[in-house]
Amino acid sequence: MRRSLSSVLCGALLATALVALSAPPSMAAAVPVPGDPLTGSGAVSRTVLTSAQLASGAAPAAPVSNDAFTLPANAAAPAHSFEGTLTLNGVAASGSFTTLKDPYGYASTAALKHLPPFSVQLVQNGSHLVPVARGLQYTGSPYWNLAVGAGRAWTESGDGGQTRASLPFAMIERNANCVHNGVLTFLFTGTSVSNVRYQVVNETCEYFQFDLWGQTTATYAPGGVSGAEAVRAAYATEVSGRLPSKPISALATDHPSAGVDLSAFGGGITPSALSTFGFLFEGVNYVGACPTRQGAYPYCSQMLLPSYSTAKSAFGGLALMRLAQKYGPTIAGELVKDHVTEASGTAWNGVTIDHALDMATGNYSSAGYEVDEAGSTMSSFFLAESYADKMTAALSFPHKASPGSIWTYHTSDTFLATRAMDDALKDRAGSGAEIFAMLRDEVLKPAGVGPDALTTLRTGNSASGAAFGGYGMFWTQDDIAKVAKLLTVDDGVANGAQVLHPGLLDATMQRDPADRGVTTTGSVPFRYNNAFWARDFTSADNAAFTTPFSVPFMSGFGGISVALMPNGSSYYAFSDNNEFAWNSVVVQSNKLAPMASGGGTGSCTAGDLLGNGGFETGTAAPWTASAGVIDNRTSLQPPRTGSWKAWLNGFGTANTETLSQTVSIPAGCADAAFTFWLRIDSAENLANVYDTLTLTATPAGGSAATLAQWSNLDEAGYARKSYPLGAYAGQTVTLKFTGSEDYSLQTSFVIDDAATPAAG
Known part of the structure; x- marks a missing residue:
C-alpha cells in the first residue's frame, strides 16, 4: 500500500513515547513554554535594583538601564511559583515624571503623571509569568488604560532565597491610541512580595513623550485564579506558534548572494523616534531591536505597538473581506444609511460601505490632501468619547460630490463603515453578533495573532462600547507580521480555511487591474482601495524595476508603515517623528526576489x-x-x-x-x-x-x-x-x-x- 500509516507516523509515535517515558512528573502540571527550564547557576553580579534597594522605601532619583529589568544570562530556575493577584499600592501619588515632548500641555495635569490603578492576576508556567487578562484593559482612570504582557521569573544568588520577577506593561492614553511602554520588577516568595520598581522610558506617540518612574509597595493575594492551568497551556501554545524570528543581521547571512543593504531596514527614521521594525521573508520574521532611552527594551517581542490608521486596513478592510467571504461580495455595495440610522440625511444617499472604506463618500469640507483630517470637525471626532458625540462629528461634513468620485481622507468614514458592517452582520447572524468579535474570532485568531492584539478601543471607554474601526488596535512584532503574511503569502487562508474573500483580497492587494480603488490627492498620488494604500513603482524609481508593480501598504499616524510587497515579503516600521521611509526596503526586497506585478500595470490578457x-x-x-x-x-x-x-x-x-x-x-x-x-x-x-x-x-x-x-x-x-x-x-x-x-x-x-x- 502506498505510504502506509505506519511508515508515515512511526517516527513521530516513537518520539512521543520517549518523551512520555523520560518526562519528569512536574511536566504533567503544565505544557512547558519553549526555552524552559532555565539552566543557569543563579550567580548574577547585580549592583542595580538589588534586593536591598527593592526593600528600601527610598524614592529612586532617575530611571535606570533596562538591563536591570532583563533576565540575566546566568539566571537559575525560579524557586517559587506566583499564582494570584499583584496590586501596586498608592500609584496615584507615587513616582516621578519628566516631560520630553508635550506641545498640547497634557503634563500640566498633575494627576496624569502617575500610573493608573494597577492590579493584575498572574499565573506562572516555568519561568514565565503570564497575565490572565491580555491586551487593552480599561482601568477607570481619567487618563490612562493599561496592558500587561508576559514576563519572567528567576532566581539570583543575591536575593536571599526570594524569586525575582519582571513584567512588561504599557500605559495607553484614554480615548487615544498612543502607547507608552514600561517595565517593572519585584521579588516574591510563596506568600509575600517586595516593593515594585517601575519605569516608562519609551513610547510610540508623536505628540506626548515623557519618562515616568518610581517604586511603591505592593500586595500579593495568592490563589483565586480561575482556569489557571488553561492560561498556562495557552501561553505555551502561543509562544510555540510564533513565527520563526531572527535579528535583521541574519537576513544577509541567510541570503549572502543577494547583496542586501541592511541599512535600508529602519533607515530614514530618526533613531530616537524608532520603536521597532521587521521584515518578513520566506516565513522568517527578521526583526530590529526595540531601543528606548534606557537601552534595549527587555521584552522586544512583546513591545506593544499602536495601530493608529493601520486599523483602517486591518479592521475595516479585513472585516469587509470576511463578510464578503461569509455572505457574498455584494455586501460591499450596501448603503451606509440602511445600516446606520443616524445617517438619514440626503448627504448619504448612494453612499455604500465600499465608498466609506475608500474615503470617497462625497461628504467633506476640503478636498485638499488630508486637510479635513487635520481640521476642527475631525478634532471633535477624535476628542469625543461617547458613541453619540462621535457619530455626530462623523456625520457633520457637508455633501459636495457624488459618492465614489472624490477621495477625501476621514478617519470618521472608517468608523461609519464599521458601524454599517456591524449592523449588516447583525442582520445576518443575530443581534448578539459584533463586528470586531467576528474579526477577532474568525480572522485574527485563525491567523495566529496573539492575545495582545485581540482588543480594541471602544466608545465610552468601555468594553461594551462600539469599536472605533479607524484606529485603536495594537500589535506586537509577531502579530503584525502574521497579518501581513495572511495577506501577502497565505492569500486569505488561515488555519486551512479561506477566511477572506479572494476577489476582494485581489483587488485590495492591487492584483485586479479592473479594480484598483480610487486615486488620492496630493503631490504623490497613491491608490486607495478597501482601506489599503498602494504605491506604483517603475524603472523611474529604480533601474532594477524592469517590470512595473504596485505595493499595497498600511499607514499609521506619526510614522507607522506596513508595506506588502508582491513578491511575498513584508516590511513594518513603528516610529513617531512623522517619517514614513520604506521605499529603499522595496529595492532590497527586489534583490531577494524580483517583484511580480500585482496586476495594476500589466500589459497582457489577464x-x-x-x-x-x-x-x-x-x-x-x-x-x-x-x-x-x-x-x-x-x-x-x-x-x-x-x-x-x-x-x-x-x-x-x-x-x-x-x-x-x-x-x-x-x-x-x-x-x-x-x-x-x-x-x-x-x-x-x-x-x-x-x-x-x-x-x-x-x-x-x-x-x-x-x-x-x-x-x-x-x-x-x-x-x-x-x-x-x-x-x-x-x-x-x-x-x-x-x-x-x-x-x-x-x-x-x-x-x-x-x-x-x-x-x-
Whole structure:
C-alpha cells in the first residue's frame, strides 16, 4: 500500500513515547513554554535594583538601564511559583515624571503623571509569568488604560532565597491610541512580595513623550485564579506558534548572494523616534531591536505597538473581506444609511460601505490632501468619547460630490463603515453578533495573532462600547507580521480555511487591474482601495524595476508603515517623528526576489496560464505526473482546498517522482508568475538533508534553471510560493517538480492550488 500509516507516523509515535517515558512528573502540571527550564547557576553580579534597594522605601532619583529589568544570562530556575493577584499600592501619588515632548500641555495635569490603578492576576508556567487578562484593559482612570504582557521569573544568588520577577506593561492614553511602554520588577516568595520598581522610558506617540518612574509597595493575594492551568497551556501554545524570528543581521547571512543593504531596514527614521521594525521573508520574521532611552527594551517581542490608521486596513478592510467571504461580495455595495440610522440625511444617499472604506463618500469640507483630517470637525471626532458625540462629528461634513468620485481622507468614514458592517452582520447572524468579535474570532485568531492584539478601543471607554474601526488596535512584532503574511503569502487562508474573500483580497492587494480603488490627492498620488494604500513603482524609481508593480501598504499616524510587497515579503516600521521611509526596503526586497506585478500595470490578457492547478479533475492532464501522484486521500496528507492534490514521495524508501506542465507565456506578460502552495511533512529526525524537492523551469530548446529546492529540513504546513516567469515571456516553458527520497524515513512534498497568473 502506498505510504502506509505506519511508515508515515512511526517516527513521530516513537518520539512521543520517549518523551512520555523520560518526562519528569512536574511536566504533567503544565505544557512547558519553549526555552524552559532555565539552566543557569543563579550567580548574577547585580549592583542595580538589588534586593536591598527593592526593600528600601527610598524614592529612586532617575530611571535606570533596562538591563536591570532583563533576565540575566546566568539566571537559575525560579524557586517559587506566583499564582494570584499583584496590586501596586498608592500609584496615584507615587513616582516621578519628566516631560520630553508635550506641545498640547497634557503634563500640566498633575494627576496624569502617575500610573493608573494597577492590579493584575498572574499565573506562572516555568519561568514565565503570564497575565490572565491580555491586551487593552480599561482601568477607570481619567487618563490612562493599561496592558500587561508576559514576563519572567528567576532566581539570583543575591536575593536571599526570594524569586525575582519582571513584567512588561504599557500605559495607553484614554480615548487615544498612543502607547507608552514600561517595565517593572519585584521579588516574591510563596506568600509575600517586595516593593515594585517601575519605569516608562519609551513610547510610540508623536505628540506626548515623557519618562515616568518610581517604586511603591505592593500586595500579593495568592490563589483565586480561575482556569489557571488553561492560561498556562495557552501561553505555551502561543509562544510555540510564533513565527520563526531572527535579528535583521541574519537576513544577509541567510541570503549572502543577494547583496542586501541592511541599512535600508529602519533607515530614514530618526533613531530616537524608532520603536521597532521587521521584515518578513520566506516565513522568517527578521526583526530590529526595540531601543528606548534606557537601552534595549527587555521584552522586544512583546513591545506593544499602536495601530493608529493601520486599523483602517486591518479592521475595516479585513472585516469587509470576511463578510464578503461569509455572505457574498455584494455586501460591499450596501448603503451606509440602511445600516446606520443616524445617517438619514440626503448627504448619504448612494453612499455604500465600499465608498466609506475608500474615503470617497462625497461628504467633506476640503478636498485638499488630508486637510479635513487635520481640521476642527475631525478634532471633535477624535476628542469625543461617547458613541453619540462621535457619530455626530462623523456625520457633520457637508455633501459636495457624488459618492465614489472624490477621495477625501476621514478617519470618521472608517468608523461609519464599521458601524454599517456591524449592523449588516447583525442582520445576518443575530443581534448578539459584533463586528470586531467576528474579526477577532474568525480572522485574527485563525491567523495566529496573539492575545495582545485581540482588543480594541471602544466608545465610552468601555468594553461594551462600539469599536472605533479607524484606529485603536495594537500589535506586537509577531502579530503584525502574521497579518501581513495572511495577506501577502497565505492569500486569505488561515488555519486551512479561506477566511477572506479572494476577489476582494485581489483587488485590495492591487492584483485586479479592473479594480484598483480610487486615486488620492496630493503631490504623490497613491491608490486607495478597501482601506489599503498602494504605491506604483517603475524603472523611474529604480533601474532594477524592469517590470512595473504596485505595493499595497498600511499607514499609521506619526510614522507607522506596513508595506506588502508582491513578491511575498513584508516590511513594518513603528516610529513617531512623522517619517514614513520604506521605499529603499522595496529595492532590497527586489534583490531577494524580483517583484511580480500585482496586476495594476500589466500589459497582457489577464488570466491563469496553467491548467488543472487544483488537480480537481482527479487526473493529471495537462500535467505529466508519476503514477499515483495525483491523490485524493485526506487522512495523512490533506489537500489545501477541494479534494485533490499532488503528493510526491512519502514512501520512506529510495524513490524519485515528478510532476510537470508546459506553459506558454504570451509576449508582453512580463509579470507572469508561477504560484502554488507547498506542504512538507517529514519523519526524518536529524538535521541533515536526506530528501529533496526541486523546481526547475526549462524553456523550449533551452536548459533547465533551478527556481527553488526544499528538503526534509523545511518541514512546514501549507505555505504559498511564488516565482516570476517574466523572463520567459513569448516562450513556452516546462515547470517541473522532482522529488527524491533516500532509503528510510518518509518525506512527503504536497502541492496544491497552483497557478500561473498573468495580469492584463
